Amino acid sequence: MSALADAVIGGADGDELARTEVPREFVAGHIRVEDVDMFAGMADKDVRKSLRVGPVPMPELAPDEVLVAVMASSINYNTVWSAIFEPLPTFDFLRRYGREGGFASQHDRPFHVLGSDAAGVVVRTGAGVRQWKAGDHVVVSCTHVDDQEPATHWDGMLGGEQRIWGFETNFGGLAHFTIVRASQVLPKPPHLTWEEAAVNLLCAGTSYRMLVSEHGARIKQGDVVLIWGAAGGLGAYAVQLVKNGGGIPVGVVSSEEKAEAVRRLGCDVVVNREEIGIGGPEPDPGQSIEAGKRLGRIIRREVGEDPHVAFDYIGRATFATSVFIVRRGGTVVTCGSSTGYQHHYDNRYLWMNVKRIIGSHSANYQEAAECNRLFRQGRLKPVISAVYPLAELGEATRLVQTNGHTGKVGVLCLAPEPGLGVTDPELRAAIGSQELNPMREMEG
Structure with a gap:
């Protein structure tokens, strides 16, 4: 452990952190280029x-970057993709980024530090950073943009050089230290522990853009929203956003245990996917329609009408059913395809019923800030179900790889134990620890 890491753990103030030397290397969860095959x-x-998990060299800080001592991080599915080198090795992303030259070139290394979530303490700021200083408690948005691209100023997700930090860039959050652009940093919700704060922004921000933002489905009061994988990281935040917005969340899950978890989050209708006969990763189109009819009957029985919106990150196994089941003029919003990227659906149900498909990816800085504001107000709650130390990164990621988790899996980096980092105990007490951790209760 470095002197700087010790100072952070010991609660040093910003002046002391600024005086303490930055180490030449640090411990990080990473993959190696020689293992690609x-x-x-x-x-x-x-x-x-x-x-x-081992030492890697400390990068140089660019003028628009912030060095954060990471107290906790989380596992996202992009960590699984990185670790199995599919759908292509992430070293391809790093080489492409490195070709820009300058500070970008240091991302092209024979190792890749992973992780697209983090909560921690600012310990250094680049010469061009104005709004952050050493000692600030922060969380990190995964959206890494080029602010010199015109499109970025319309919507950060439209810039051609938009990347996901820790997946398409190096020096991610599953480490003792990470480098991020100042345009990724947001204030940590003070009533949350390090691990509770660390698991939110990638999945919650993505769900926010998909459902609430003007770039997504723009849900309103009374909307019936079908949420596939409602007990997963994306789905569990979607349930809360729909419920908070006055909508009616209808969650599909794979087990009764997961059904109980999403009921705790406020899901009005919960359907076990075995009830509707959703097939494997390559469903027959006719089977998808029949599954949609069965699911539609359940939803109409429970809420009296068809869904306005289908929230779909599952992909091939569910997409045809999503297109079929939303009402005339309804919307399918998609941000991923965990069961396969090639979607086959009957287009008649789309065009003849004037439905829409919206592609969505991550969240821009404003969307991330609005989402983080909901956490700071206590209106959104973490969906963390398990916590591992960084030394057990492989086991934590394996749990997500095999779908053995609910919600999000946290990883302690510099935080020596769970439960630390709360600076607003009054708000925490007012909300209640049990209310803040509905999925931890299930695991406990």
């Missing part, structure tokens, strides 16, 4: 074999 021909690409 290690899973060739294997059916089970076990991420525990490719993920490493």
Whole structure:
């Protein structure tokens, strides 16, 4: 452990942090370029074999960047993709970014530090950073943009150089230190612990853009919203956003245990996917329509009408059903395809019923800030279900890889134990620890 890490853990103020030397290397969860072909021909690409935790060199800080001592992070599915080197090795992203030259070139290394969530303490700021200083408690948005691209100023997700930090850039959050652009940093919700604050922004921000933002479905009071994978990281935040906005969340889950978890979040209708017969990753189009009819009957029985919106990040296995089931003029909003990218659906149900499909990706800085504001107000709650130390990164990622989790899986980086980092105990007490951790209660 470095002197700077010790100072952060010891609660040093900003002046002391600014005086303490930045280490030349730090501990990080990473993959290595020499391992890219290690899973060739294997059916089970076990991420525990490719993920490493050990020292990597400290990068130089660019003028628009912030060095954050990471107290906690989380596992997202992009960590799984990185660790199995699919759909393509992330070293391809790093090489492409490195070709820009300047500070970008240091991202092209034979290692890739992963992680697209973090909560921690600012310990250094670049010469061009104005709004952050050493000692600030922050969370990090994963959207890494080029502010010199015109499109970025319309919507950060439209810039051609938009990247996901820790996936398409190096030096991500699953480490003792991370570098991020100042335009990724937001104030940490003070009533949350480090691990509670660390698991939110990637998934919650993505769900916010999909459902609430003007770039997404723009849900309103009374909207019936079908949420596939409602117990997952994205889905569990979607349930809260729909409920908070006066809508009616209808969640689809894979087990009764997960059904109970989403009921705790306020899901009005919960459907076990076995009830509707959703097939494997390559469903027959006719089967998808029949599954949609079964699901539609359940939803109409429970709420009296068809969904306005389908929230779909599952992809191939569910997309045809999503297009079929939303009402005339309804919307399917999609941000991913965990069961496959090639979607086959009957287009008649789209065009003849004037439905819409909206593609959505991550969240721009304003959307992330609005989402983070809801956490700071206590209106959104973390959906953390398990916490691992950084030394057990492989086990934490394997849990997500095998879908053995609910909600989000947290990772302690510099935080020596769970439960630290709360600076507003009054708000925490007013909300209640049990209310803040509905999925931890299930695991406990």
